[in-house]
Amino acid sequence: MLLGNQLVQGAGQPLNHPRGTVRAMAADDQWPVCPECREPMEGVGLVLSRREGDGKRTCRAAWRCGNRHIWWQWADRPHEPLELCPMPELFNGNAR
Numbered sequence: 001m002l003l004g005n006q007l008v009q010g011a012g013q014p015l016n017h018p019r020g021t022v023r024a025m026a027a028d029d030q031w032p033v034c035p036e037c038r039e040p041m042e043g044v045g046l047v048l049s050r051r052e053g054d055g056k057r058t059c060r061a062a063w064r065c066g067n068r069h070i071w072w073q074w075a076d077r078p079h080e081p082l083e084l085c086p087m088p089e090l091f092n093g094n095a096r
Contacts, residue, residue: 034065035082041065044091046075068094 032041041063050057051074059075062085070093071082088094 032063032071032082034063034067034069035071036069037065037067039065039067041071044070047072047090062091064091064093068092070094 033039034041042065043061044064045062046059047062048057049060060072061075061078062070062072063082064070068088070085070088070091072085073080073082085091085093
């Protein structure tokens, strides 16, 4: 399984990796809810990007709710707020 840009064996099972031990999201962990309609969201993709603030190459995790609103966030900063995705059509979402 791919979590962010790291491989994990399965929910809650750590994988020893040269960059450190990682953990998959367990079934009881909270998934994000859509800031617009409050529906639960599902992960729909990753986009490799260069972050302007620090120049680091990292992924943006894209999330979609049942109403096809698309939000994303930096995969290495999961506790930061979701941002409106400027290209929702890439993830079969509604354009605003």
